[in-house]
Amino acid sequence: MRALTFLARRFVAGETAKEAIEAVKKLNKKGLRASLDFLGEDTENEAQAAAAADEYCRLLAGIKSAGVDANVSLKLTQFGLNLGADVARRCLYRVLEEAKRHGNFVRVDMEGSVWTTATIDMVLEAHAKYGNVGTVLQAMLRRTPADAARLSKAGVRVRLCKGAYKEPAELAYPRKEDVNAAYDAVAKDLLASGTFPAFATHDDPRIAEVQAEARRKGISADKYEFQMLYGLRAKRWAELAAAGYGFRVYVPYGTHWFPYFSRRLRERKENIFFIVRSIFKG
Numbered sequence: 600m601r602a603l604t605f606l607a608r609r610f611v612a613g614e615t616a617k618e619a620i621e622a623v624k625k626l627n628k629k630g631l632r633a634s635l636d637f638l639g640e641d642t643e644n645e646a647q648a649a650a651a652a653d654e655y656c657r658l659l660a661g662i663k664s665a666g667v668d669a670n671v672s673l674k675l676t677q678f679g680l681n682l683g684a685d686v687a688r689r690c691l692y693r694v695l696e697e698a699k700r701h702g703n704f705v706r707v708d709m710e711g712s713v714w715t716t717a718t719i720d721m722v723l724e725a726h727a728k729y730g731n732v733g734t735v736l737q738a739m740l741r742r743t744p745a746d747a748a749r750l751s752k753a754g755v756r757v758r759l760c761k762g763a764y765k766e767p768a769e770l771a772y773p774r775k776e777d778v779n780a781a782y783d784a785v786a787k788d789l790l791a792s793g794t795f796p797a798f799a800t801h802d803d804p805r806i807a808e809v810q811a812e813a814r815r816k817g818i819s820a821d822k823y824e825f826q827m828l829y830g831l832r833a834k835r836w837a838e839l840a841a842a843g844y845g846f847r848v849y850v851p852y853g854t855h856w857f858p859y860f861s862r863r864l865r866e867r868k869e870n871i872f873f874i875v876r877s878i879f880k881g
């Protein structure tokens with residue numbers, strides 16, 4: 600377990616908000632923005648959900664007092680969506696109020712497809728009340744173009760990713776090429792009618808498609824941003840920022856890192872090679 604903890608540190612900025620904010624300071628110095636994620640999902644009881652919301656409120660205050668350029672990303676099952684929508688809504692609204700007090704923004708991550716409708720509905724409701732909240736869509740899901748249209752119409756900011764959860768073929772494209780084509784199509788829609796869309800991917804052809812479409816439509820680089828995960832492709836972050844693109848790094852922290860870490864390993868064999876190399880190097 601201790602070896603795993605050591606290895607997970609490639610993807611996780613530390614166990615505490617203080618450590619994570621230190622990591623953000625280093626990113627900001629390189630012209631990179633951040634989104635801080637206090638790791639957690641599938642909360643078991645209301646007390647845990649409330650504790651996660653407390654942590655986010657402290658985090659937002661910490662971001663403000665450190666003067667760093669960062670917003671926050673959270674998961675609704677961490678706030679008890681699995682226990683009932685009311686539990687999650689109470690926690691989310693508390694965090695949105697705190698974010699509003701500090702002039703900050705909250706991104707609601709997207710989880711497995713059983714939560715898609717509930718997440719979008721809650722974000723739309725919260726957006727109408729507070730404004731400072733956006734969410735994430737997964738290109739792999741067949742429903743995503745319709746969800747993108749609905750969120751864009753309401754002016755809700757969308758982060759587009761491919762999708763990290765295993766989904767059945769009735770709901771999601773099983774083939775990578777289809778997911779890529781879906782990503783490019785939704786990216787075009789978001790550039791045309793979204794509000795400050797974020798393109799979250801480590802995949803260069805996807806990034807190039809966004810850049811080409813923005814050029815074709817005369818959309819300037821301050822109207823959208825690119826995002827990647829902490830620990831993956833740091834050289835590319837710097838290149839994109841130096842080329843004048845807005846760039847945000849997703850920075851997770853906390854002790855509940857195992858599910859997040861497992862998804863990163865499942866996605867890419869190089870991540871596993873990294874682990875193996877680290878083990879052999881001692």
Ligand SMILES: Cc1cc2nc3c(=O)[nH]c(=O)nc-3n(C[C@H](O)[C@H](O)[C@H](O)COP(=O)(O)OP(=O)(O)OC[C@H]3O[C@@H](n4cnc5c(N)ncnc54)[C@H](O)[C@@H]3O)c2cc1C
Pocket residue numbers: 707708709710735737760761762763764799800801802803826827828831832848849866867869
């Ligand atoms: C900021 C951010 C937020 C996210 N939020 C969510 C969320 O809320 N919900 C969700 O389901 N998923 C989320 N994800 C995860 C996402 O859905 C994907 O699972 C993950 O990003 C992998 O997909 P990819 O687009 O990077 O492309 P992949 O198909 O994994 O990779 C495509 C190509 O990218 C390049 N590449 C990838 N990794 C590396 C590397 N380490 N070094 C060099 N090249 C590499 C390679 O060329 C590779 O072939 C998020 C991802 C990011 C970046």
